[in-house]
Amino acid sequence: MNANPPVSSIAKASGRNLVIIMVIAVSCVSCGPHQKQAATRFAQPDEILNPKHPDTLTRRHNQANVLYYKKAEYAEAEAEFRAAIKLREAVLGPQHPDTLQSRHDLARTLNIQDHLQGKSAEAEAEYRAVLKLREEVLGSRHPDTLQSRHNLAEVLNTYCWRFRGECVQACKHAEAATEFGVVAKLREEVLGAKHPDTLASRERLAYALRILKKYDESEAEYRVLCKLREEALGDRHLDTLNDRHSLALVLARQGKHAEAETEYRAVWKLRKEVRGVSSVQTLLSHCGLADALSAQGKLTEAEAEYRAVLELQKKFWGFKFSYALSCRHNLAVTLKALGKYAEAEAECRETLKLREEVLGKDHPDTLNTRELLRSIEEKKNETNPPP
Numbered sequence: 001m002n003a004n005p006p007v008s009s010i011a012k013a014s015g016r017n018l019v020i021i022m023v024i025a026v027s028c029v030s031c032g033p034h035q036k037q038a039a040t041r042f043a044q045p046d047e048i049l050n051p052k053h054p055d056t057l058t059r060r061h062n063q064a065n066v067l068y069y070k071k072a073e074y075a076e077a078e079a080e081f082r083a084a085i086k087l088r089e090a091v092l093g094p095q096h097p098d099t100l101q102s103r104h105d106l107a108r109t110l111n112i113q114d115h116l117q118g119k120s121a122e123a124e125a126e127y128r129a130v131l132k133l134r135e136e137v138l139g140s141r142h143p144d145t146l147q148s149r150h151n152l153a154e155v156l157n158t159y160c161w162r163f164r165g166e167c168v169q170a171c172k173h174a175e176a177a178t179e180f181g182v183v184a185k186l187r188e189e190v191l192g193a194k195h196p197d198t199l200a201s202r203e204r205l206a207y208a209l210r211i212l213k214k215y216d217e218s219e220a221e222y223r224v225l226c227k228l229r230e231e232a233l234g235d236r237h238l239d240t241l242n243d244r245h246s247l248a249l250v251l252a253r254q255g256k257h258a259e260a261e262t263e264y265r266a267v268w269k270l271r272k273e274v275r276g277v278s279s280v281q282t283l284l285s286h287c288g289l290a291d292a293l294s295a296q297g298k299l300t301e302a303e304a305e306y307r308a309v310l311e312l313q314k315k316f317w318g319f320k321f322s323y324a325l326s327c328r329h330n331l332a333v334t335l336k337a338l339g340k341y342a343e344a345e346a347e348c349r350e351t352l353k354l355r356e357e358v359l360g361k362d363h364p365d366t367l368n369t370r371e372l373l374r375s376i377e378e379k380k381n382e383t384n385p386p387p
């Protein structure tokens, strides 16, 4: 943020002390300690400045961003962005870069409310409109245009949030992947391959391909991304480790379990050092490692790792997380494969009970565990028939 304007000159020029308060408030909008104060002072009546004065318009836009970023009051932020757009359209025109910035930020605000109120269609329409105008006004390679295009792809990719995370026929992941690919390429040309925005688009592309089950393409993207991220941020950075974890996941989805094991083990080790042994991220990698071992038939080793994860999970977090219940389900699978049917049954019953509570009786994962329990009981009765 720019330094505050010289207060004395403003006071002299305007002759009104309230203007000083207003200008300081506007200048301090992203300056931490003054956030709350600035937000409060924004509420001053518009009579201080002409409501159509450019500073007033900036003030309204900034106030909306304070509501969004600092207070997470999205409905209020939406109303404020709409007011800012109306004024900016009237004063600056519908194609002015500031008007388009307000519209871009409105679309972002609509999208974040999406999972609660189903505003993603509105967000999509708004991003499409802003993108078209930014292409006309700023050009298709301008960083702001690329940001709108990236965000539009994000809306397309998260369309299924509205359906409790389940993919539906109307999902738009293929279009999202295409868009992320185009933005990643343009950002590489304009900003450089290791720029955080370029890497963000590449990461979303790899993720969209993963949702589309194009695992080989996704793997290729994650491999390039991991290399770039490591060069840009180092091998211990949280983003680098997240990308490597995702790479391990797509390796496992393709049945490349030995490679997945190596990758999960490396990420687990680094996450233990960087985030601690009991962080959720560390536990996720640890569980992935156990899965990779189990899938290769290294059952005893897998059992030991599952039990270690679950002990930490129980101690620090409890079992109301879907990944933790997947881990318990997979332990039961491994115990069954080891022929430890009584232990497998106990683990499976507990997992089923928790999945019914957390996910509901008809959730696909719950049904999966119920089917596992049935098959364990069958095996148990075969080896040890009831009297």
Ligand SMILES: [Zn+2]
Pocket: 159, 160, 166, 167, 168, 171, 172, 173
């Ligand atoms: Zn979907």
